Structure formats: structure tokens, C-alpha cells
Amino acid sequence: MLPDGVLRGKTALVSGAGSGIGRAVSLRLVELGASVVGVGRRAERLAETASLAGEGFRYQALDIRDRAAAGAFVAGLGGLDLLVNNAGGQFIAPASAISPRGFAAVADLNLTATASMIQAAREGLAERGGRVVNLSLSAPERGIPGLAHSAAARAGIAALTRTLARQWPGIRLFCLAPGTVLTEGVGEELPPEQLARIVAKTPLGRDTSTAEVAEWVAALGTGIADAVSGSLIELDGGSGLVAAASLNESEQA
Numbered sequence: 001m002l003p004d005g006v007l008r009g010k011t012a013l014v015s016g017a018g019s020g021i022g023r024a025v026s027l028r029l030v031e032l033g034a035s036v037v038g039v040g041r042r043a044e045r046l047a048e049t050a051s052l053a054g055e056g057f058r059y060q061a062l063d064i065r066d067r068a069a070a071g072a073f074v075a076g077l078g079g080l081d082l083l084v085n086n087a088g089g090q091f092i093a094p095a096s097a098i099s100p101r102g103f104a105a106v107a108d109l110n111l112t113a114t115a116s117m118i119q120a121a122r123e124g125l126a127e128r129g130g131r132v133v134n135l136s137l138s139a140p141e142r143g144i145p146g147l148a149h150s151a152a153a154r155a156g157i158a159a160l161t162r163t164l165a166r167q168w169p170g171i172r173l174f175c176l177a178p179g180t181v182l183t184e185g186v187g188e189e190l191p192p193e194q195l196a197r198i199v200a201k202t203p204l205g206r207d208t209s210t211a212e213v214a215e216w217v218a219a220l221g222t223g224i225a226d227a228v229s230g231s232l233i234e235l236d237g238g239s240g241l242v243a244a245a246s247l248n249e250s251e252q253a
């Protein structure tokens, strides 16, 4: 448990703040004293987060894939202590059924648009010795049947995180990779029985809660882990050790 007020005076930008992990992260950062700016496409979901967070949270409807709007918004924030790139997602499909446009849409959201967010925030983060936390998937480098596009994009973000950690030593960058977090979003993609089977295959036999992800993001935001940069931290009950997630019924498709 982090001490009360540990993030007082800090400013954070959280993408995908209107639901699931992004909402939990935003609420925890505000609870610890940070001023949080939340973005996402659906203003009504962001407004719900705002009503739960109270003072300390403001929001803007924004599609991170709209480069011009996102770049201008992020640069306009000025000094930034923490950027949480949580907006992301994909559709589940066998690799053989992913069209070039489908691949490009997922690669854009989870890699290229996310990279643009980091680039747009670079100066504001550097001014304050800031930190970046990129939400990823556990063990994308091992391959995830059903998520060829997303695994490729998330492995790309892990490589970008390592590269930027070398090139921008004034900014700490992390990838945080949950295994299964039982959010509404994941529930729309996978039926409960399949989620239960994936969770049962993990060494710890458990899912990861939104509160656990939020606590990790907040902790990374405090500077407690400033001896680290560029790392992929797997918060997944050991799922990545055994490649527990296979989202297609058949491994081969």
C-alpha cells in the first residue's frame, strides 16, 4: 500500500480512462494526490470516471489514432510527470482471418498511435524527469494464438520501451503486462468459461485485479522503481511462463 498523498503535485495523463484498467488507474492516482487528465473516445464513460474521482480528474474525448488532435492535446498539457498508455485492444481472430486492414487497425492502436503519444509527451516528461507506463500483454514474444496482430504490436511496444529507455535516460519507461484482468472489455471479447480456462492454466491459478494493476502503475509513478527503465514487468500470475493464453480454440489457424 502506497502512502497517502505520495503523488501530490504530480500530473498524469491516462488514455482509456473511461473503463476497466484505465478507470481503476485514474481513481488510484487521484486518491494518492495526483492531478489526472483522462482521455478516450467516449465522453460519457470519461464523465462516469470523473464522477467517481471527484476533484483531481479532468477529461477530454480524444481518439489517440487521430494524430493531429492527439499530438496537439498532449503537447498542450506542458509538464507531465506520468503518461499511462492504457488505451488499446484488438479483435480475436485466427491469423489466417486477419485482413491487411484489420492488422493495420490493431497495429495502429497498440503500437503506432501509442508511440505518437510518447513522442508528443516527450518534452513535457523530460522537463520533470517523468515516467511512462505502457500497458501490454504478457509474453507477446512467445506468440498468442488468436492475437497475431496484437502480439506483434505489443512486442513492438516492448522494443520501443527498451530503445527509448536507452535514448532518453531522463525519462523512465516501463511496460506493464497483465495476464487476465476480468474487465467488462475482456468480457465482451471472450466468454466466461474460456476466461476461466485461461486463468486455471496460469501457475498461480488466478486472474489479476484492476486494483493490482492500478497499484503497480501508481508505484512506478512515484519513482520507487527509478533504478529500472525499459523493462517489461509481467503482472500475470505466471501466465507468460507457460504461454497460458491461447484465444483460438485451435492453436493452428
Ligand SMILES: CCCCC/C=C/C(=O)SCCNC(=O)CCNC(=O)[C@H](O)C(C)(C)COP(=O)(O)OP(=O)(O)OC[C@H]1O[C@@H](n2cnc3c(N)ncnc32)[C@H](O)[C@@H]1OP(=O)(O)O
Pocket: 088, 089, 090, 091, 092, 093, 097, 098, 099, 100, 101, 102, 103, 105, 106, 109, 137, 179, 180, 181, 185, 186, 189, 190, 195, 198, 245
Ligand atoms: C485472456 C487474456 C488475454 C486477453 C488479453 C487482452 C485483453 C484486452 O485487450 S481487453 C480490451 C478488450 N476490448 C477490445 O479489445 C476491443 C477493442 N477493439 C477495437 O476497438 C476494434 O476492434 C479495433 C480498434 C481493434 C479496430 O477498430 P476499427 O479500426 O474501427 O475497425 P473496423 O471495424 O474499421 O475494421 C478494420 C478491419 O478490421 C477487420 N476486423 C474487425 N473485427 C474483426 C474480427 N472480429 N475478425 C476479423 N476481422 C475483423 C475489419 O473487417 C476490417 O478489415 P477489412 O474487412 O479488410 O476492411
Ligand SMILES: NC(=O)C1=CN([C@@H]2O[C@H](COP(=O)(O)OP(=O)(O)OC[C@H]3O[C@@H](n4cnc5c(N)ncnc54)[C@H](OP(=O)(O)O)[C@@H]3O)[C@@H](O)[C@H]2O)C=CC1
Pocket: 015, 016, 017, 018, 019, 020, 021, 022, 039, 040, 041, 042, 043, 045, 062, 063, 064, 065, 086, 087, 088, 089, 090, 109, 135, 136, 137, 138, 177, 178, 179, 180, 181, 182, 183, 184, 185, 186
Ligand atoms: N483485461 C485484460 O485481461 C487485459 C488487458 N490488457 C490491456 O489493458 C488495456 C485496458 O484494457 P481493459 O481495461 O481490460 O479494456 P477496455 O476495453 O475497458 O479498455 C480499453 C480502453 O481504451 C480506450 N480506447 C480504445 N481505443 C481508443 C482510441 N483509439 N483512442 C482513445 N482511447 C481508446 C477505450 O475507450 P473508448 O472506447 O471510449 O475510446 C477503453 O477505455 C488495453 O490496452 C488492453 O489491451 C492487457 C492484458 C490483459
